[in-house]
Each structure stands twice: as C-alpha cells, then as structure tokens.
Amino acid sequence: MEYNSIQELLELALAEETTIAEIVLKVEAEESELSEADVKARMLENLKVMQKSIKAGREKKIESAGGLVGEEAAKMSDYIAGRPGLLYLQAVTDALAVAEVNAGMGKIVAGPTAGSSGIVPAVVVATGEQLGKSDEEMMMSLFTASGLGYVVSRKATLAGAAGGCQAECGVGSAMAAGAAVELHGGTPEMVVHAFALALKNLLGLVCDPVAGLVEVPCVKRNGFSASHGLTAAAMALAGIKSVIPPDEVVLAMTEIGDALPASLKETSKGGLAVTPTGEKIACRLRK
Amino acid sequence: MGIFDVMGPIMIGPSSSHTAGAAKLGRMARLLFQREIEEVDIYFHGSFADTYQGHGTDRAVIGGLLGYLPDDVRIRNSLENAEELGLKFKFHTVNLRNVHPNTLMIELKSKDNSLSVTGSSVGGGSIVITRIDNTKVRMIGQLPTLWILHKDRPGEVGIITSVLGNYRLNIAYMQVLRNKKGDQGSCIIELDHKPNKYLINYLENMDDIKQVRYLPPL
Known part of the structure; x- marks a missing residue:
C-alpha cells in the first residue's frame, strides 16, 4: 500500500472503510518493517514530548537566545484563566507555549518544522482535551497530520528557505486542521478538505524572521496558525468543501514558493527583517 | 523521508538546520576523531557565521562534540559543561568560499593528534560531512x-x-x-x-x- 497524493490517501481510507490515521499507520508499519504497535509507541513518544513542551511553555518565562520573545504564553495563560472552556484561546496559548520553548532551546517535536512546532500540538491537545479524548486517540490524530504533511514533503517542500512560511506554518496549520477533524470523528473527506481550506488561506505567507532568529514573527505566528487550523476544521466539519482540491492547493503552494524572491525565504533580507526596528534589533544582536 | 521526519525529529530548538544539524556535525567530528579532545576551534561560515549565537549553533556543536544527541537538553548548558570538563574551545567566523550557506569547520586537537572536519547542515536537520583534513568526502550519517x-x-x-x-x-x-x-x-x-x-x-x-x-x- 502507498500514497503519493492527498487524493490517493483519501481513496485508500474510503476503499478500506477506515480513517486516514489508520492508513498512514499501516503504510508506515509496512515501509519501516515494524509492527503497528511499535510505530504507535513512537508516535506516542511524540505526543508526550508535545504535552511536556506545552506545560513547560505555560509554566515559566522562557529566555530565548535573542531575547525577543518569552512571556507570550504566560500572558495568555493569565488572560484565559478567567475564561475557561474557550477552545481557541487554549490552542493559541499552547501554540505560543511550544514555540517559546523552541526559541528557548527546549525540547520539542519538529513537526512539520521546529519553527512551526507549536501548531499541531496546540490544536491536537486543546481539541482532544475539550472532547475528553484519550492519549491514544490524540496520538492517532497525529498520524492523520503526519500523512498529510508527508504528501507535502514529497510533492512540495516543508522548508521556509525553499517555500516561505506557507510551507512551515501554512502546512502545520493544514496538518493540524486535518487532525482536529479526525478527533471530532469527521469523515476522511472532511479531513482532506480541512487541510485544503487551512493551507489555501495561508498561501503566500513569507518567511522574514528578524535577525534570522526563530522568534519574530515566528512565535506569535504559531498562535495565529493554531486558531486558523481550528477554523478550517470547524468549516470542514460543517460540510464546507474547498473548491480547489487539496493536491491542487499543494501545487499552488509550490508555484507561489518558487515565485517568491529569495529575500522573503528565510534569508532575513526582506519584509519584517529589514524594517527599521528589525534592522536595529539585528544590529544590536550582532554585537 | 518518512512520517517521523515530518512529525519529528524530537529535538532541542530553535532550528532544525542551525541547532539539530549543528549538534549532529559536532557529534560526527567527535566520532571521526575518537580521541580525547583537548582543544577545539570552530569556524562558522555564511548563515552560521551570522546567527550562530541566536540559534544556539555554538552550544549545539559543543554539545555534539561532548557526545550529546540533538534531543539532549544538556545542549543548553554545553558551553559550561565543556569548561567544567576542561575542553578548550574557540569560535571564529570565516568565509570558506563555494560551500553551502550553513557550513562549519571543526579543528580538533588532542595531545599528539589533530583532525579537521568540515560539514554542512543542509536542511531539516540533515547533514553532510564534506571534508576530512584535506580530503573531499561525502558522509551523511544516515547509515552505519x-x-x-x-x-x-x-x-x-x-x-x-x-x-x-x-x-x-x-x-x-x-x-x-x-x-x-x-x-x-x-x-x-x-x-x-x-x-x-x-x-x-x-x-x-x-x-x-x-x-x-x-x-x-x-
């Protein structure tokens, strides 16, 4: 069994009358010549690291290398303390938490990348907790996210240096959207449409980090991208479909990434990085 | 590339190329030298030279030289740990010319031996060793x-x-x-x-x- 496109992944799930997560798990077990139990154990380890990184980012102020970020999750945590039950706010807080842990040289799961590592954990854990799901169920939804991201890695890119931030936070948000639909018990079709809806709306996102650091705008963008993924999941669960099919959205992402100038692809030679404040910060940190 | 390259690796942030990749390069140099390292000089080129402090590339390389894997939290304190162990290290910036933007050269010295290892971090935490002393090589460290x-x-x-x-x-x-x-x-x-x-x-x-x-x- 194999899949080289989102459409093929969907068709396999439909033909086997199962979830996308189960297909991704089965294919990985075949490819790696491991038992499904072993593959699941490895994914569970990812979930554990994600949960720990959320906790770490929420609990304490992080000292990042550049010192440009570090208290966002703590501030959001205080703000939402009096507003329980708001899924969006929890996801935003958790995404900031993981992204800050990453900026502060903490342990994270680079999924799809280190710079966008807050989005999937935040959406999966916030949705899972809200729905009262077990770790096993949250872990399975990570297979959904992984399978979707895997297709992008094969057909396009997950590197900001090659495709801009749409390939990192855009894809992260789309993977998270698919996982959220899976946790809600949505159909495989809803999963792939959530993916397409999320990615479509982040097409063109550039990678212009201040001073070359994974801090500004990266940390806050993880928070925004998490809420974005939740919005896409909600639309898909409501039955809204992406007019442009998922694989064609990925194609568009590649084309847009190629058309982006190098200055907006992780070189810090354009956009926010060369604003007066951005340059001032870069100058200060070089000293 | 499998699904665990997409949902993973588990690593110390902030950057797969500038941190995880750099830790792997340090570790490769340690394995190639396989002697007690007394002194090490690290030369950063290109993007590494511009941002090595902000990305913790310096800590990651030293961590790798101490034998830490890219997901080892000790990377954060590797400089202090190295000092405690008596390992002398110095960082330099350099233009190595015609190499990948994320390239570094490590010069290792023991009592009576030395070795120079050059390698690049080519994205997503993948690395390639391109030179050992004066010999051009290609080692990616994915197979034994x-x-x-x-x-x-x-x-x-x-x-x-x-x-x-x-x-x-x-x-x-x-x-x-x-x-x-x-x-x-x-x-x-x-x-x-x-x-x-x-x-x-x-x-x-x-x-x-x-x-x-x-x-x-x-």
Whole structure:
C-alpha cells in the first residue's frame, strides 16, 4: 500500500472503510518493517514530548537566545484563566507555549518544522482535551497530520528557505486542521478538505524572521496558525468543501514558493527583517 | 523521508538546520576523531557565521562534540559543561568560499593528534560531512558508516570488501579516496546493517590498515 497524493490517501481510507490515521499507520508499519504497535509507541513518544513542551511553555518565562520573545504564553495563560472552556484561546496559548520553548532551546517535536512546532500540538491537545479524548486517540490524530504533511514533503517542500512560511506554518496549520477533524470523528473527506481550506488561506505567507532568529514573527505566528487550523476544521466539519482540491492547493503552494524572491525565504533580507526596528534589533544582536 | 521526519525529529530548538544539524556535525567530528579532545576551534561560515549565537549553533556543536544527541537538553548548558570538563574551545567566523550557506569547520586537537572536519547542515536537520583534513568526502550519517585509512596498494580495497562480505554485511554506498599515489588511501563505506565490534577489531588489526572509525547512524 502507498500514497503519493492527498487524493490517493483519501481513496485508500474510503476503499478500506477506515480513517486516514489508520492508513498512514499501516503504510508506515509496512515501509519501516515494524509492527503497528511499535510505530504507535513512537508516535506516542511524540505526543508526550508535545504535552511536556506545552506545560513547560505555560509554566515559566522562557529566555530565548535573542531575547525577543518569552512571556507570550504566560500572558495568555493569565488572560484565559478567567475564561475557561474557550477552545481557541487554549490552542493559541499552547501554540505560543511550544514555540517559546523552541526559541528557548527546549525540547520539542519538529513537526512539520521546529519553527512551526507549536501548531499541531496546540490544536491536537486543546481539541482532544475539550472532547475528553484519550492519549491514544490524540496520538492517532497525529498520524492523520503526519500523512498529510508527508504528501507535502514529497510533492512540495516543508522548508521556509525553499517555500516561505506557507510551507512551515501554512502546512502545520493544514496538518493540524486535518487532525482536529479526525478527533471530532469527521469523515476522511472532511479531513482532506480541512487541510485544503487551512493551507489555501495561508498561501503566500513569507518567511522574514528578524535577525534570522526563530522568534519574530515566528512565535506569535504559531498562535495565529493554531486558531486558523481550528477554523478550517470547524468549516470542514460543517460540510464546507474547498473548491480547489487539496493536491491542487499543494501545487499552488509550490508555484507561489518558487515565485517568491529569495529575500522573503528565510534569508532575513526582506519584509519584517529589514524594517527599521528589525534592522536595529539585528544590529544590536550582532554585537 | 518518512512520517517521523515530518512529525519529528524530537529535538532541542530553535532550528532544525542551525541547532539539530549543528549538534549532529559536532557529534560526527567527535566520532571521526575518537580521541580525547583537548582543544577545539570552530569556524562558522555564511548563515552560521551570522546567527550562530541566536540559534544556539555554538552550544549545539559543543554539545555534539561532548557526545550529546540533538534531543539532549544538556545542549543548553554545553558551553559550561565543556569548561567544567576542561575542553578548550574557540569560535571564529570565516568565509570558506563555494560551500553551502550553513557550513562549519571543526579543528580538533588532542595531545599528539589533530583532525579537521568540515560539514554542512543542509536542511531539516540533515547533514553532510564534506571534508576530512584535506580530503573531499561525502558522509551523511544516515547509515552505519566505516571510515578506513589504509595503504594505497593493489587489492587493498578488495580485501576490505571481502572481509565485510564474510561478516555478511552489504555495502550500500562506497567511496574510495586518496591524496597521493602509493601513499595512504582511505575509503568510506556505508552499510545496510550495523557492524559488530569483532569486525571492527579484525579490520583494525589487518597489516595495511592504519585506522578504522565506525560512525553509527545519527
């Protein structure tokens, strides 16, 4: 069994009358010549690291290398303390938490990348907790996210240096959207449409980090991208479909990434990085 | 690339290329040297030179040189740990010319030996070692790898490969290198399975083999 496109992944799930997560798990077990139990154990380890990184980012102020970020999750945590039950706010807080842990040289799961590592954990854990799901169920939804991201890695890119931030936070948000639909018990079709809806709306996102650091705008963008993924999941669960099919959205992402100038692809030679404040910060940190 | 490259690796942030990749490069240098490192000079090129402090590239390389894996939290304190262990290190910036933007060169010194290792972090935490001393090489550290220095003479490479065959090890990729005819040759052999210590011991004790280094997959 194999899949080289989102459409093929969907068709396999439909033909086997199962979830996308189960297909991704089965294919990985075949490819790696491991038992499904072993593959699941490895994914569970990812979930554990994600949960720990959320906790770490929420609990304490992080000292990042550049010192440009570090208290966002703590501030959001205080703000939402009096507003329980708001899924969006929890996801935003958790995404900031993981992204800050990453900026502060903490342990994270680079999924799809280190710079966008807050989005999937935040959406999966916030949705899972809200729905009262077990770790096993949250872990399975990570297979959904992984399978979707895997297709992008094969057909396009997950590197900001090659495709801009749409390939990192855009894809992260789309993977998270698919996982959220899976946790809600949505159909495989809803999963792939959530993916397409999320990615479509982040097409063109550039990678212009201040001073070359994974801090500004990266940390806050993880928070925004998490809420974005939740919005896409909600639309898909409501039955809204992406007019442009998922694989064609990925194609568009590649084309847009190629058309982006190098200055907006992780070189810090354009956009926010060369604003007066951005340059001032870069100058200060070089000293 | 499998799904665990997409949902993973588990690593110390903030950057797969500037942190995780740098830790792997340091670790490769340590494995290639395999001696007690007394002193090390690290030369950062390109993007590494511009942002090595902000990305913790310096801490990651030293961590790798101390044997830490890319997901080891000790990377955060590697500079302090190195100092405590008496490892002398210095960072420099340099233009190495015509290399990948994320390239670094590590010069390792022990009491009576030295080694220079150059490598690049080519994205997503993947690395390639491009030069060992003055010899151009290509090592990506994804398969069990042997680096063997031997006498440059007819049949030597054949003898080495038959030894591997006798140990039922299949060669996936192999590079044969030398700097000067009849002098010292070297080969880099990437295997499908891990070699055992008896094989490495056997190779090390062969007449015309000067040195064997085994690099487990990263």
